Amino acid sequence: MQVPLLRLQCGVNSYDWGKVGEESCAAKYAATTAAPDFTIEAEKPYAELWMGTHPSLPSKDVETQRTLLDLVQDNQALLSTEISERYGGRLPFLFKVLSIRKALSIQAHPNKKLAEKLHARDARNYPDDNHKPEMTIAITPFEGLCGFRPLSEITQFLQAVEPLRRLIGDQKSSEFEQIVKGNEDSDDFEVMQRNKDALRSIFTSLMESSPESIEAATKDLIAAAENTPASFATLSDAAETDHLQPAELAAIVTRLNGQFPNDIGLFVFFMLNFVQLAPGEAMFLKADDIHAYISGDIIECMASSDNVVRAGFTPKFKDVDTLTQMLTYSYAPIEEQKLEPTDYPYTILNATAYTSGSSSTLYDPPIEEFSVVKTDLIRTGAKATFDPIGGPSILICTAGRGRITVGNKTEEVQEGYVFFVGAEAECVIENTESDGGDDNVFTTFKAFCELTGKEDMVNGH
Numbered sequence: 256m257q258v259p260l261l262r263l264q265c266g267v268n269s270y271d272w273g274k275v276g277e278e279s280c281a282a283k284y285a286a287t288t289a290a291p292d293f294t295i296e297a298e299k300p301y302a303e304l305w306m307g308t309h310p311s312l313p314s315k316d317v318e319t320q321r322t323l324l325d326l327v328q329d330n331q332a333l334l335s336t337e338i339s340e341r342y343g344g345r346l347p348f349l350f351k352v353l354s355i356r357k358a359l360s361i362q363a364h365p366n367k368k369l370a371e372k373l374h375a376r377d378a379r380n381y382p383d384d385n386h387k388p389e390m391t392i393a394i395t396p397f398e399g400l401c402g403f404r405p406l407s408e409i410t411q412f413l414q415a416v417e418p419l420r421r422l423i424g425d426q427k428s429s430e431f432e433q434i435v436k437g438n439e440d441s442d443d444f445e446v447m448q449r450n451k452d453a454l455r456s457i458f459t460s461l462m463e464s465s466p467e468s469i470e471a472a473t474k475d476l477i478a479a480a481e482n483t484p485a486s487f488a489t490l491s492d493a494a495e496t497d498h499l500q501p502a503e504l505a506a507i508v509t510r511l512n513g514q515f516p517n518d519i520g521l522f523v524f525f526m527l528n529f530v531q532l533a534p535g536e537a538m539f540l541k542a543d544d545i546h547a548y549i550s551g552d553i554i555e556c557m558a559s560s561d562n563v564v565r566a567g568f569t570p571k572f573k574d575v576d577t578l579t580q581m582l583t584y585s586y587a588p589i590e591e592q593k594l595e596p597t598d599y600p601y602t603i604l605n606a607t608a609y610t611s612g613s614s615s616t617l618y619d620p621p622i623e624e625f626s627v628v629k630t631d632l633i634r635t636g637a638k639a640t641f642d643p644i645g646g647p648s649i650l651i652c653t654a655g656r657g658r659i660t661v662g663n664k665t666e667e668v669q670e671g672y673v674f675f676v677g678a679e680a681e682c683v684i685e686n687t688e689s690d691g692g693d694d695n696v697f698t699t700f701k702a703f704c705e706l707t708g709k710e711d712m713v714n715g716h
């Protein structure tokens with residue numbers, strides 16, 4: 256029988272928002288296993304490396320040049336029969352590296368039911384009928400927007416940022432303030448529902464602003480950011496509105512306007528949480544959660560789908576009506592948007608790995624399609640053995656040098672190398688750096704799907 260370890264060749268997209276040339280991790284990784292006609296062009300943006308079976312950019316087996324999709328459909332055991340049957344002979348997840356130079360679309364991904372409806376109505380703009388929960392893990396410092404801010408922060412910005420209030424309308428803003436006042440932190444269901452309706456009302460009003468009024472408001476906002484950065488977007492007598500200093504906030508707003516002049520996204524910014532992730536930190540986006548990525552290199556894992564409803568910071572198709580209707584309007588502090596990783600118990604570390612503080616960390620969102628485990632093997636000779644799992648994995652190396660062994664097949668691993676590991680296979684990785692000293696790190700991210708133990712969630716969402 257064929258050993259279920261395949262080295263993959265993965266394609267990279269060239270969207271406008273990608274990091275340019277060699278600065279793009281996505282491009283650098285792609286180049287390590289590129290098709291013969293691929294070279295990194297110094298001036299070209301490289302946005303997304305795709306690892307998986309999605310037909311828009313399918314990965315290939317380096318050795319045979321067959322697509323991974325073709326291979327897993329030929330041999331169901333690679334995915335496991337159960338997963339192959341449930342997901343129509345495809346990988347349940349799509350694994351990506353994103354290299355973000357400038358903001359990319361304020362967006363949300365439809366839930367399963369809405370995805371089916373949108374796809375039936377408009378297959379060109381909504382190419383899949385699947386939902387798309389997604390998880391982001393930073394590999395360099397990351398900035399993004401995620402979910403609505405706590406209501407008290409939105410209220411403060413409504414008062415401190417006059418152009419924002421003008422766009423929403425003074426009456427709508429006052430109504431919002433009256434409804435949420437004193438109820439910002441209530442956990443009573445009906446009160447929260449009323450708060451969400453009020454939030455929906457001002458958000459929809461903001462999104463319906465005319466281009467002329469956005470342009471005029473932008474001019475005033477940027478003037479304030481440039482002329483009075485030390486007091487930007489603050490009230491003289493109020494507590495800190497944001498985790499950032501006013502001057503930092505002013506700098507970000509000015510930067511975003513440089514990327515997308517006169518865009519409604521500049522004002523949506525004041526309604527959403529501004530999230531910064533250090534390398535290794537993660538966030539998970541449920542269906543219908545509003546978000547936008549601003550900068551950084553990230554590992555992203557999502558259910559295999561390409562459905563996006565966009566509403567700002569984008570030259571692409573915008574669907575404001577669908578977006579304002581679909582959002583859940585849940586609001587929460589930044590800490591609640593982040594996903595806390597836990598120790599991954601199904602890796603055995605050898606003595607060198609153990610004594611050097613090497614680790615396997617699990618990012619496990621509350622869905623069945625994927626989890627990701629990050630493994631840092633510190634010091635040459637550090638080794639990790641992953642228990643076999645009842646589903647497929649894709650592994651990418653983001654730092655250092657090592658080897659991977661499945662059955663009697665061993666392959667060299669370097670930064671950017673990508674492998675597919677079939678279901679039920681024991682997989683061993685080892686740091687083999689020869690001149691890295693005592694603190695060299697061999698880092699891999701492994702996305703996998705295993706249905707066992709998640710039965711309770713099947714069909715539940």
Ligand SMILES: [Zn+2]
Nearest residue numbers: 362364389546
């Ligand atoms: Zn997204």
